[in-house]
Amino acid sequence: MRILLAGAAGQVALSLVEAGRARGVDLVALGRPDLDLTRESDVVRVVADVKPDVVINAAAFTAVDLAESEPEAAHLLNATAAGWLAREAARVDAPILHVSTDYVFDGAKPAPYLEDDVVRPLGVYGASKLAGELAVAAANPRHVIARTAWVYSPFGKNFVRTMLHLASDREELAVVADQIGNPTYAPHIAEALLVIASQCTKPDVGTRWGVFHLVAPDEATWADLAEATFAESGARGGACARVRRITAAEYPTLARRPQNSRLDASKLQRIYGVRLPPWREGVTACVSRIIAEA
Numbered sequence: 416m417r418i419l420l421a422g423a424a425g426q427v428a429l430s431l432v433e434a435g436r437a438r439g440v441d442l443v444a445l446g447r448p449d450l451d452l453t454r455e456s457d458v459v460r461v462v463a464d465v466k467p468d469v470v471i472n473a474a475a476f477t478a479v480d481l482a483e484s485e486p487e488a489a490h491l492l493n494a495t496a497a498g499w500l501a502r503e504a505a506r507v508d509a510p511i512l513h514v515s516t517d518y519v520f521d522g523a524k525p526a527p528y529l530e531d532d533v534v535r536p537l538g539v540y541g542a543s544k545l546a547g548e549l550a551v552a553a554a555n556p557r558h559v560i561a562r563t564a565w566v567y568s569p570f571g572k573n574f575v576r577t578m579l580h581l582a583s584d585r586e587e588l589a590v591v592a593d594q595i596g597n598p599t600y601a602p603h604i605a606e607a608l609l610v611i612a613s614q615c616t617k618p619d620v621g622t623r624w625g626v627f628h629l630v631a632p633d634e635a636t637w638a639d640l641a642e643a644t645f646a647e648s649g650a651r652g653g654a655c656a657r658v659r660r661i662t663a664a665e666y667p668t669l670a671r672r673p674q675n676s677r678l679d680a681s682k683l684q685r686i687y688g689v690r691l692p693p694w695r696e697g698v699t700a701c702v703s704r705i706i707a708e709a
């Protein structure tokens with residue numbers, strides 16, 4: 416199985432490269448300048464040259480607040496380019512696995528979201544990712560759209576790394592405690608995507624296409640995640656701080672965030688047999704690696 420991975424520098428992409436190497440997967444990970452997804456000609460050329468069995472799109476414009484002032488750039492990468500990639504994958508008879516987000520929902524539901532719940536993004540980022548889902552589905556009937564949320568890892572820019580950095584010179588940090596979601600470790604996402612990719616190449620998988628939620632099975636607030644991060648770090652002699660719980664209203668951002676980002680991932684387990692580990696296991700692995708590599 417040969418996988419073309421679009422995106423080489425993001426958390427999920429880097430995790431996929433590591434997981435693929437460990438599994439001996441023929442994974443071709445390309446980003447700028449080798450593959451500029453905002454150039455249709457690049458997408459056409461690369462897919463034709465690589466001739467993948469499966470395409471995974473882990474590239475995205477993920478700067479949620481910046482997207483509010485750069486909507487064209489967000490839509491170009493998150494929607495238009497995603498559609499190009501799905502179309503070219505279809506031309507070489509390859510399914511596409513497309514990573515999406517909880518931001519397609521408005522967060523008003525009082526329970527975890529199911530895949531077929533009404534989508535209603537609050538801002539440009541969510542709208543661009545929703546447009547990308549629709550473009551991928553329209554361009555390639557053999558698609559798995561994997562919505563994930565609250566992604567963190569030992570590399571890149573993410574909440575866990577930010578908390579540890581801030582705690583290096585602060586004794587107390589104010590952290591939002593009234594938004595809830597599923598903190599999800601990028602290496603766990605990567606392992607799941609490789610399992611899904613391996614099943615996508617088997618015959619008679621027509622009932623397995625569509626939208627899936629790919630998150631850790633349990634929930635937390637940002638404050639919960641911060642406290643768990645500091646507990647793990649402190650136990651290893653790393654940075655830690657007290658957490659002062661605040662409301663989202665006390666920490667205004669340019670783009671609105673869903674108050675409820677919980678996603679129900681039971682469909683993924685039912686159809687693909689994939690269930691991610693609890694988020695606290697991810698935090699343990701993530702923090703221990705950050706400290707070991709410091």
